Amino acid sequence: MQLKLSKYPLKYNQESLLNFSTISVIGLGYIGLPTACTFATHGKTVYGIDTNQQVIDTLRNGGLHIHEPGLRSLVQSALASGRLHLCETPQEADAFIIAVPTPFDEYKHADLRAVISACKAIIPVLHQGNLVVLESTSPPGTTYQIVKPILENSGLKCGEDFLLAYVPERVLPGQIIKELVENARVIGGYDHVSSQAGCDLYKTFVQGEIFITDATTAEMVKLMENTFRDVNIALANEFSRISCRFGVNVWEAISIANRHPRVNILNPGPGVGGHCIGVDPWFLVEAATDITPLIQSARHVNDTQPRFVVDLVNEATKHLTERKIGILGLSYKANVDDLRESPSLEVARLLITEGVQVFAYEPHQPFFNMEGMVNSSNLDALLQEANLILLLVPHATFKNIKPTEIMIKTNARIVIDATSTWNATDWKAAGFQFFRLGDGKNNP
Numbered sequence: 001m002q003l004k005l006s007k008y009p010l011k012y013n014q015e016s017l018l019n020f021s022t023i024s025v026i027g028l029g030y031i032g033l034p035t036a037c038t039f040a041t042h043g044k045t046v047y048g049i050d051t052n053q054q055v056i057d058t059l060r061n062g063g064l065h066i067h068e069p070g071l072r073s074l075v076q077s078a079l080a081s082g083r084l085h086l087c088e089t090p091q092e093a094d095a096f097i098i099a100v101p102t103p104f105d106e107y108k109h110a111d112l113r114a115v116i117s118a119c120k121a122i123i124p125v126l127h128q129g130n131l132v133v134l135e136s137t138s139p140p141g142t143t144y145q146i147v148k149p150i151l152e153n154s155g156l157k158c159g160e161d162f163l164l165a166y167v168p169e170r171v172l173p174g175q176i177i178k179e180l181v182e183n184a185r186v187i188g189g190y191d192h193v194s195s196q197a198g199c200d201l202y203k204t205f206v207q208g209e210i211f212i213t214d215a216t217t218a219e220m221v222k223l224m225e226n227t228f229r230d231v232n233i234a235l236a237n238e239f240s241r242i243s244c245r246f247g248v249n250v251w252e253a254i255s256i257a258n259r260h261p262r263v264n265i266l267n268p269g270p271g272v273g274g275h276c277i278g279v280d281p282w283f284l285v286e287a288a289t290d291i292t293p294l295i296q297s298a299r300h301v302n303d304t305q306p307r308f309v310v311d312l313v314n315e316a317t318k319h320l321t322e323r324k325i326g327i328l329g330l331s332y333k334a335n336v337d338d339l340r341e342s343p344s345l346e347v348a349r350l351l352i353t354e355g356v357q358v359f360a361y362e363p364h365q366p367f368f369n370m371e372g373m374v375n376s377s378n379l380d381a382l383l384q385e386a387n388l389i390l391l392l393v394p395h396a397t398f399k400n401i402k403p404t405e406i407m408i409k410t411n412a413r414i415v416i417d418a419t420s421t422w423n424a425t426d427w428k429a430a431g432f433q434f435f436r437l438g439d440g441k442n443n444p
């Protein structure tokens, strides 16, 4: 189907749902795969494209290369509908969605190589009337200054021959399937017609509100959301350090402060991980280094929080001649298997560098290996080795651990909870020395 640009009204109007019947989704990762499947289960013919042959082969063989609750059955429904086709290269379609990774490089600069090659791969199949959408988190200006000129190498002109929009993904890993449908979306069009077309496309399944703006504003919205979270987590982490100095339990202080109607302090912890919150603020720093001191400081605080955890471990174990630390949780946050930029791994690395023996149990990654660390395949194996238990990730499976049962299985008598998940009274009653990150009332 070729879309006729003249069909678009000037103002977005919910009645004017245009029929994008075929969609090429480029990148079948945490965002692209659920997006492609959701379009397919909502009646669209979808080409799901990934340059990684292993990803395509795994999916074709009925497997899944990523862990996300509900994703397996969503992929199965999409494939069973006969409307999801897995391909190695972009296919002709009414709309193209680019959902490829934008990591940072060693200088903390955005690495846009995957976006650039996705745009180049679209050129041979780009036709008049098509809509191209970029979903990948990108520095301000990427849509206008990088995506548009590459696509125009096709000989087609943006805004006249094809439409272009930036539509950031905003879903929370662990709740992607639900949030994809329910969350509000921002559509940043190259021009108004592009925004209109973007709305028409996402209205296929989005139940949340849809906001229209320009592409650069939409890029900023996405970066501001994650930077807001990073800066606020940094504040909570800094409060945890100050609390220790003044003999205050930061968790108690936060819960009382948060009773104020206009205060909502986030949780301190071992640091910020994942591929979003610790990365995206750097895109703003790169774009405007001279006017982003606050963002840079926040990044520094969060990046050094694993050191704060290790200092607490050192304090708690200074009387021990041999230190065998049993880490519970390696992923970047609770109930996910994702290890990218995980603060737990940084804690483990720092401990290993200090000559400590490190054991770890990560229920979602039982076969993960890191030099110098023993990854125990189950909790009991870790308990047999460790003389200190360090909780770094509050996975659901760790929440209900009973201190009295642990006491029987381990020689460890020191427990450190870096996430304020466990009840201090229960652990102490069972005979453990119990410390909590940021608890200056109780810590050594």
Ligand code: SAJ
Pocket: 137, 169, 170, 171, 172, 173, 225, 226, 229, 233, 266, 267, 268, 269, 270, 271, 272, 273, 274, 275, 276, 277, 332, 333, 334
């Ligand atoms: N964390 C804390 N304290 C808190 C909250 C989080 O230390 O109070 C830590 C977590 O343990 C984790 C890190 O921060 O290490 C990030 O976790 P998260 O749950 O805050 O965020 P992500 O990275 O899983 O997902 C974020 C989400 N952004 C926002 O909530 C503003 C998600 O909506 C985005 O789609 C995603 O980034 C993304 O892809 O950009």
